[in-house]
Amino acid sequence: MSRAIRKITILGGGTAGWMVAAALSRLIPQGSMEIELVESESIGTVGVGEATIPHITYFNRLLGLDEDEFVRKTNATFKLGIEFVNWGRLGERYIHPFGDYGVSMEGLRFHHFYHRYASAKNDADVDDYCLPILAARAGKFQRPTNTPNSPLSSITYAFQFDASLYARFMREFAEARGVVRTEGRVTDVTLDAESGHVRTLTLESGQTIDGDLFIDCSGFRGLLIEQNLEAGYQDWSHWLPVNRAVARASKSTGEPLPYTRATAKSAGWQWRIPLQSRVGNGHVYCSDFISDDDALASLNADLDADPISEPNFLRFKTGVRREPWKKNVVSLGLAAGFLEPLESTSIHLIQTAVARLMAHFPNRDFIPSNTDFYNRKTLEEYEQVRDFLILHYKATTRDDTPFWRYVRDMAVPDTLTERMRQYSETAHLYREDNEVFGETSWFAVMHGQGMRPKTYHPIADTLPGEVLSQRMEQIGAVNRRCLDAMPTHQGFIDRFCKAG
Numbered sequence: 455m456s457r458a459i460r461k462i463t464i465l466g467g468g469t470a471g472w473m474v475a476a477a478l479s480r481l482i483p484q485g486s487m488e489i490e491l492v493e494s495e496s497i498g499t500v501g502v503g504e505a506t507i508p509h510i511t512y513f514n515r516l517l518g519l520d521e522d523e524f525v526r527k528t529n530a531t532f533k534l535g536i537e538f539v540n541w542g543r544l545g546e547r548y549i550h551p552f553g554d555y556g557v558s559m560e561g562l563r564f565h566h567f568y569h570r571y572a573s574a575k576n577d578a579d580v581d582d583y584c585l586p587i588l589a590a591r592a593g594k595f596q597r598p599t600n601t602p603n604s605p606l607s608s609i610t611y612a613f614q615f616d617a618s619l620y621a622r623f624m625r626e627f628a629e630a631r632g633v634v635r636t637e638g639r640v641t642d643v644t645l646d647a648e649s650g651h652v653r654t655l656t657l658e659s660g661q662t663i664d665g666d667l668f669i670d671c672s673g674f675r676g677l678l679i680e681q682n683l684e685a686g687y688q689d690w691s692h693w694l695p696v697n698r699a700v701a702r703a704s705k706s707t708g709e710p711l712p713y714t715r716a717t718a719k720s721a722g723w724q725w726r727i728p729l730q731s732r733v734g735n736g737h738v739y740c741s742d743f744i745s746d747d748d749a750l751a752s753l754n755a756d757l758d759a760d761p762i763s764e765p766n767f768l769r770f771k772t773g774v775r776r777e778p779w780k781k782n783v784v785s786l787g788l789a790a791g792f793l794e795p796l797e798s799t800s801i802h803l804i805q806t807a808v809a810r811l812m813a814h815f816p817n818r819d820f821i822p823s824n825t826d827f828y829n830r831k832t833l834e835e836y837e838q839v840r841d842f843l844i845l846h847y848k849a850t851t852r853d854d855t856p857f858w859r860y861v862r863d864m865a866v867p868d869t870l871t872e873r874m875r876q877y878s879e880t881a882h883l884y885r886e887d888n889e890v891f892g893e894t895s896w897f898a899v900m901h902g903q904g905m906r907p908k909t910y911h912p913i914a915d916t917l918p919g920e921v922l923s924q925r926m927e928q929i930g931a932v933n934r935r936c937l938d939a940m941p942t943h944q945g946f947i948d949r950f951c952k953a954g
């Protein structure tokens with residue numbers, strides 16, 4: 455007898471629930487498995503989550519989406535990176551770009567040559583060698599061109615979109631491919647007395663919903679994975695202490711910027727995400743250091759224009775489920791864990807979890823080694839992102855508030871200490887496994903926040919000085935020419951994908 459999964463039941467219709475529904479409806483041959491999604495409009499969704507990283511373009515391609523239609527229907531803009539303001543020290547700003555700086559030379563990454571060059575030429579600004587940063591600052595955007603060796607061919611981008619329109623878009627996609635949506639609040643969960651597996655969900659109406667594989671996308675509450683299966687939670691708030699947010703949209707005051715801004719505040723930071731027709735704003739803060747009222751007042755004071763929505767307060771605890779997959783329940787999205795939104799990684803973590811689930815898709819035996827492998831890889835991925843986020847707080851010289859003194863002085867995971875030491879001593883950067891943030895990202899944040907290595911790779915010294923100067927000037931000149939040729943971000947949107 456086949457032990458194949460016959461029915462997948464997804465609990466939750468937020469971004470996570472509808473993303474996984476859309477992906478499964480695309481990847482699993484239609485008719486071979488039932489897919490049902492249960493959600494409760496009265497409970498609602500978190501309603502935030504508007505900035506993404508470039509990997510989302512792979513997800514869109516996997517679904518076979520028309521990108522212009524996607525941008526129009528989600529009120530989206532394009533994103534070339536994140537600007538960090540006041541992080542390393544007050545008054546400073548830098549961009550973490552989604553593309554490379556310069557070019558590799560002599561088999562070495564560009565930043566080694568930049569360090570050598572800058573040691574002689576103090577005013578050499580690394581931004582001049584990075585087209586995405588120049589374009590972001592100039593408010594320009596275009597998709598990559600097919601011109602090998604040109605920086606225009608490697609433009610890498612993500613999107614900034616309306617979270618509720620995105621979930622709706624995913625829902626339309628999934629429903630058109632056979633996913634059945636059931637409205638209702640789950641009030642009871644039945645576990646199998648012997649195996650402890652989830653057998654049925656019972657709705658307020660009395661209706662029961664069964665399934666072989668349950669995907670818990672119920673948000674922070676983790677209704678199945680935690681409230682019923684008690685998978686446990688690794689709490690990382692001692693390293694990432696922000697634990698609340700207040701979000702609020704405001705009117706647009708001009709052309710949308712092709713980047714997200716994260717401005718450090720006295721006890722956290724504030725996001726600014728420009729969409730086509732409005733701006734998403736939020737203040738992420740630590741409640742030990744600032745009250746909700748003061749956090750909202752600070753957000754209101756920093757809006758560029760009148761608010762157009764009521765403040766939405768959210769509470770969270772940074773960390774990850776100890777067993778994101780337990781028995782026949784796989785948790786995704788906020789039910790699996792939460793890493794604060796500083797680098798816009800949550801939607802990406804949903805996407806990679808879906809890919810991992812497909813790679814380790816179970817049958818009804820739920821073979822433990824398969825589940826264990828999935829869990830190990832998930833935890834590794836969260837730890838890698840966690841370290842990258844902690845870097846933003848640890849690599850600061852700010853000491854103007856108790857919050858900044860705490861994060862500057864806190865002990866950090868050994869894995870991050872090692873990375874910071876390697877860079878400080880030798881400018882060496884590395885990417886573990888297939889981790890989401892590569893050397894360019896680590897360089898951008900370390901350099902942007904004022905870390906300067908004692909030395910750089912010795913091979914960088916083998917290039918004659920005048921050759922290095924010529925190459926650096928040429929790289930800068932090529933970038934400036936490319937920038938001149940690019941359309942404005944608004945012009946690009948107007949031409950290809952203006953929202954209705």
Ligand SMILES: Cc1cc2nc3c(=O)[nH]c(=O)nc-3n(C[C@H](O)[C@H](O)[C@H](O)COP(=O)(O)OP(=O)(O)OC[C@H]3O[C@@H](n4cnc5c(N)ncnc54)[C@H](O)[C@@H]3O)c2cc1C
Pocket residue numbers: 465466467468469470471492493494495497498499500501502503504505506617638639640641671672673674675677699701736738768770786787788789795798799800801802
């Ligand atoms: C302050 C903040 C800012 C963020 N910014 C970003 C960002 O810029 N980029 C990014 O990638 N991510 C961001 N995120 C994360 C992003 O919002 C989430 O990853 C994403 O929205 C997924 O949420 P979810 O679907 O897991 O949960 P939710 O949106 O909470 O959805 C939960 C679903 O479960 C349903 N449900 C719950 N209980 C029951 C029940 N008993 N019966 C029936 N249905 C039930 C609800 O109705 C809802 O449909 C941010 C998160 C926060 C908190």
